[in-house]
Amino acid sequence: MTVITDYINNDYRALDSQETILAAQDFFMDASYSHFPVLDAGVYIGSIVADDLETFDTDKKVGDYKYTLEPFFVRPNMIWLDVLEVFGKNHSDIVPVLDENNHYVGYYELADVMKFFNETSFIKEAGGIIIVKKALIDYSMSQITQIVESNNGKLLGLFVSDSDNETIEITIKVTLGVINDIIQTFRRYNYEIISEHNEDNYINNLKERSDYLDKYLNI
Structure with a gap:
């Protein structure tokens, strides 16, 4: 080692x-x-x-x-x-x-x-990156860990990637396969999702509705 x-x-x-x-x-x-x-x-x-x-x-x-x-x-x-x-x-x-x-x-x-x-699990192991944002006084590392693990995800690492006097951004790496469930749970706990994800059903549904509305208005 x-x-x-x-x-x-x-x-x-x-x-x-x-x-x-x-x-x-x-x-x-x-x-x-x-x-x-x-x-x-x-x-x-x-x-x-x-x-x-x-x-x-x-x-x-x-x-x-x-x-x-x-x-x-x-x-x-x-x-x-x-x-x-x-x-x-x-x-x-x-x-x-x-x-x-x-x-x-x-x-x-x-x-x-x-x-x-680059040899650490945070970089080396396959996984997905989620960047979340929340008010500085409201966030909790233990809550973030609980959200990941309650959705059968494995936490590969996390760190504070940005912060100011009011908000904090946290970069999280998790195992692949359950990212959408983790993202939706973060939203339920009022975390803003900064990163973009193809697996994000919520965003995909919004895009589909927007495309449908545009098509309807152009008829």
Whole structure:
């Protein structure tokens, strides 16, 4: 079984604070990352931003711009969803990994973490996606689970895909075969169905009635 720590990478060594900005620019020309970790005497001090390098004096050292480094990192024991959150919050395609003693271990690449995500049941198993919307104060994850399972469906995963101060959208993946029953039950519990489904009898009936009305009015 693959675990996320299998993706800790050391293909490139971390940049040293004593390297010149020119050397760092040359590195990013080859590696094409958005960020990369910097060590000072072997200690992680932050990640340098590739775009920032364009404005730096090439004769100076990386350590001269210590104040521009971004200090984000993850631990080896963090679950992949928390790791993915760090990627998103920092708009980076690289995240450094530090152990419990703050020693630099290596780094994760976003492409590898997404590969790990693709191996989860949410992506890998066959199923259908339903996106529902409801008032923020009224929704319940336990109710969503109950709706799926009460219609003999199997929940493969769900997550909050959008929200504001009033409403929340939840993306749900369920086994195929009972999607229409699940959709209709969500409607009975006042969930708005955001996604479109060929199996949605309610919408199909509305379309048929609309087509019939159009045909009648054009007679």
